[in-house]
Amino acid sequence: MFPSIPHATVPDLINHVCDQFAQRPCLAMYGSSTQTYAQLHANVRRMAGQLDALGVQSQSRVLIMLENSPQVIHTWLAVNFINAIDVGINTGYRGQTLEHAVTVSEAKLLVTFSHHLDVIAGSAQKLGQLQTILVLDADADARGSSPAVALLVDAGIKVVVSDELPVDAACPKVPVGPADIASVIFTSGTTGSAKGVQMPHAQVSLLAQRSAQKTGLTQDDIFYSFYPMYHMAGKFMSVLATFSVGGTVVMDTSFRPECWLSRIRETGATATAAHGPMLEMVFAQPPASGDRDHALRVVRTAPFPKRIATQFEARFGVRGLEVWGMTEIGIASWSDISKPLVVGSCGRIDTEFFEFSVVDPATDVPVPTGTMGEFVIRPRYPWTIMQGYLGMPDKTVEAWRNLWFHTGDCGWTNEDGQVFFGDRRSERIRRRAENISASDIEAVALEHPSIAEAMALGVDSGFESDDDILLCIVPGDGHAVEYETVLSYLAQHLPHYMVPRYLVFRESLPRTATGKLQRGAMRAKLPDLSLWDRKANNVSVRALRA
Structure with a gap:
């Protein structure tokens, strides 16, 4: 179906590799049999x-x-x-x-x-x-x-x-x-409830096989993957990509920065993937003489944190492969691991499969090279990007405008065609590679009988492109609310990664004349506020759920 992608459905791909590589090792859990x-x-x-x-x-x-x-x-x-x-x-x-x-x-x-x-x-x-x-x-x-x-x-x-x-x-x-x-x-959208991205077989198959090609995977590779199977980075770009060339996947149950290198070493992994904040946590571990004592050659990442990128490659003796994309479109921009690192760049657009432009968000008119704008994209082949948000036709229509898919990501390109990611257009919270909807946190908080108003914000976590969560709360009239009581409630009703780190009680929240929360106005007040810090008070999500 595609010039360089031989298998266009998941069953076709799996049937092929299981026949070709029948007796080769395929899959193992860390520390278990293959x-x-x-x-x-x-x-x-x-x-x-x-x-x-x-x-x-x-x-x-x-x-x-x-x-x-x-x-x-x-x-x-x-x-x-x-x-x-x-x-x-x-x-x-x-x-x-x-x-x-x-x-x-x-x-x-x-x-x-x-x-x-x-x-x-x-x-x-x-x-x-x-x-x-x-x-x-x-x-x-x-x-x-x-x-x-x-x-x-x-x-x-x-x-x-x-x-x-x-x-x-x-x-x-x-x-x-x-x-x-x-x-x-x-x-998890930056606004509203999580959106279900409908991915056709052609998109999934392209994403897996292209990931293998661009990462340089072969049947001799061992890919160490801790990403969950409800995330495209784990399911398609790690597991299915490795399967597509007859390689071996070693799955782990979670990411632990203090164990990352030892498990890379124990498994004999030659390739892996990790989002930028994870690599910063790995880099923050004390340097050791054995930091280059492993078989790992490439780490695929988004982003490759600018502060540590060059040092990370030198310290661990690996190549960082930065990419840009999203579930809706797959990966549209790839770095070239055969060429020197360009710090801050997520590579060049994969023009075999995508058309790409950087436009003025207000007019959709392309902006000059080097100018910040919104990334818009469309496929060159049918069925190779998402076919809409499940049960949300309005969100699907909103994303498509003037025959382009509007990603909501902003950045720029240089004269060499390198793509540089800036940030999301909309208010967003990004926590450990998860996009989080502020309204989802707020909706759960507002179900607490003692909370009258709530606003969730992302605040700097100290890691590049990563946030901690702040929840601003207005207690109901006559209600006395305690920090740990609120957090205990939230921990019982939210996924662990959505439980706020910071809380602050307010008499009111800034709103527009029509009642819409003014997040920018609230953010401007943050330097003058005293925030209650869950970590500083040694309150863990696990303890809150006990």
Whole structure:
């Protein structure tokens, strides 16, 4: 379908590599045994047969709420093998964020582990069309003996344990095309609820294979990946990219800066990926004589922090590969690892697949080279960028204007065609590679009976392109509110990465004449405010949830 991309659907790609590299190592969890491509293929086909037996239909959506594990890989690929749509759910979702994702997906089936049942059951009456939960571990609580299962059953949701399904169910032969939707990934918008990005097979396949090409991956590479499978950096740019060339993926459950280098060394990893703030945390670890004692050759990143980029490469003896993109379009700009580092640049536009312009946000007129403007983009081939936001046609229309997709990212290009990222146009909070909607935090805060008004802001975390979260609160009349009480409530109802670090109580919040929150005006007051700091008071999210 494309000049340099041979496989245009996920099943076609997986069938090809599992045949070509059948006995080669494919996938392992850190510290665990490895499965081959032949074993991966067998597991995926068996799971596909079980999903078919459950009645999953072509192009229906299947929610996947699983941590990094072999099971999350098998489930995702099995869903695609029967031409259904995998919808990755952030395992930290709870309350409103979970309810929104489940409802807007219109999914009837959710696949998860038993330890998530309590959180899911807490929203049992607000889960849209959900009919069945498939539990992949045989925990006794999932077999009807727990309060969570009782709540779900009362809501009309059936709980099925995977070992109750036939082990010999045949994988059906279902046609899958490049235009069919493969995945929905929720990207937390800078305004409003998280948006479900509908990604066709052609987009997913292009992203994976292009990632392998631009990163220089081969069958001899070992890719160390800790990104979750509800994030495109983990699912498509790390796992599927490595699979596309017959390489080996070593998955970890999370990112830990103090363990990063030792695990790179232990796994024999030759390639990995990490967002800029993560690399700053790694760089902040005490230098050691063994910092270059490893097989790693490339770290793909966005951004490569300007403050440390040159020093990071020198200290660890690796190349940093900076890119620019987003879930909606994939990766449009790549650095060239065969050429010297250009600090601050995310490379050049991949003109084989994209048209690109930098425009005045007010007029959509292109700006001169070197001038800051908004990045707009469009594909050269069909089905290679998203096909709209799920259940949000207004947001889809808003993003497309004058035949260009408006990314909301701003920056500039130089005379050599290098692309330099500036920032988001809209008010945004970015925390550890997650875009966070301020309104999602505010909506949960306003459900607390003692809170009358709330405004969430991103404040400098000390890492490049990364924020800590500040929540400004106006207590209700006659209500006495304590910091830890508010935080405890938020920790029970928000994903961990959305729980604020800072709190401040105010008598009022600045608003426009029409009542809209004035975030800029509030931000201008911050230097004069005394903020309560959760970290300085040794209050962890884990402790708040205990």
